[in-house]
Every structure is written in C-alpha cells, then in structure tokens.
Amino acid sequence: MKLQDKVEIVTGVASGMGKAIAELYATEGAKVIVADLNIEGAEAVVEGIENNGGAAKAVQVNVASLTEIENMIDKAVKEYGTLDILVNNAGIMDGFEPVGEINDDRWDLICDVNTKGVMRAMRKAIPIF
Numbered sequence: 202m203k204l205q206d207k208v209e210i211v212t213g214v215a216s217g218m219g220k221a222i223a224e225l226y227a228t229e230g231a232k233v234i235v236a237d238l239n240i241e242g243a244e245a246v247v248e249g250i251e252n253n254g255g256a257a258k259a260v261q262v263n264v265a266s267l268t269e270i271e272n273m274i275d276k277a278v279k280e281y282g283t284l285d286i287l288v289n290n291a292g293i294m295d296g297f298e299p300v301g302e303i304n305d306d307r308w309d310l311i312c313d314v315n316t317k318g319v320m321r322a323m324r325k326a327i328p329i330f
C-alpha cells in the first residue's frame with residue numbers, strides 16, 4: 202500500500218487513463234476525488250473503487266472553469282482533510298483542425314482545458330501541499 206491515506210484528485214476519470222489511474226491509486230490506499238465533466242461516468246468509477254474496498258468520492262468539474270476547479274479542491278480538503286496528489290489528466294484532443302481552418306472558440310477551449318486549467322489547479326493545490 203504505497204499510498205496509504207494519501208488524498209488524491211484525478212481529473213478526467215470517466216474513461217481511459219484517468220479511470221485507470223484512479224483505480225490503481227485506490228488499490229494502493231489513496232482516498233480519491235474522482236473528478237469529471239461526466240458525473241455519471243465519475244460515479245460509476247467510484248462505485249467500482251468502493252466495491253473493491255477503496256475510498257472515493259465523485260465531483261463534477263469542468264476544468265475550463267476557475268470556480269469549478271477551486272470547488273473541486275475545496276471538496277477534497279473538506280472531505281478528506283488535505284490534498285497530497287493532483288493528477289491533471291482531463292484533456293481534449295478532438296478536432297485536429299489544421300491551423301488554416303481552426304476558429305478562435307475551438308482554440309480557446311483547447312487552451313482553457315489543456316493548459317490554463319492545469320495551471321489553475323496547481324496554483325490552488327501547491328499551498329496545500
């Protein structure tokens with residue numbers, strides 16, 4: 202149990218690598234805040250972790266929103282007392298438009314989710330670490 206009682210947030214957990222990370226860390230003893238835009242998917246991951254004897258809570262988050270990111274981290278601290286690990290896994294790769302075709306709305310969304318959201322979550326987490 203390498204992560205016994207560590208408190209962890211993983212974003213983008215409803216599928217893919219985020220789901221695998223949350224499940225693996227829970228088996229190592231971490232208490233996991235399972236955060237995703239897709240709350241039904243996050244809740245299904247929590248159910249699987251709990252059925253396996255682990256501890257997890259689902260939180261709905263859009264990592265493009267400052268308020269929602271801060272709420273996610275506040276919930277981890279309120280629920281489990283602190284935060285030790287943050288996995289900024291949520292991300293989007295959709296589109297792949299060539300630069301000659303991409304519009305500003307698509308560009309802004311990709312930057313907000315893949316880069317600005319990561320910075321904002323780290324900025325809020327670092328003082329807790």
Ligand SMILES: NC(=O)c1ccc[n+]([C@@H]2O[C@H](COP(=O)([O-])OP(=O)(O)OC[C@H]3O[C@@H](n4cnc5c(N)ncnc54)[C@H](O)[C@@H]3O)[C@@H](O)[C@H]2O)c1
Nearest residue numbers: 213215216217218237238239262263264265290291292293
């Ligand atoms: N799969 C790959 O080959 C690959 C390659 C390079 C990078 N990545 C990156 O690694 C990460 C995981 O990849 P994956 O293939 O497991 O992804 P995935 O598409 O299976 O899962 C991404 C998850 O992020 C969630 N999400 C999307 N936008 C969100 C938002 N605004 N707020 C909160 N949650 C949001 C989705 O609901 C989904 O559950 C992603 O950031 C992806 O961009 C993946």
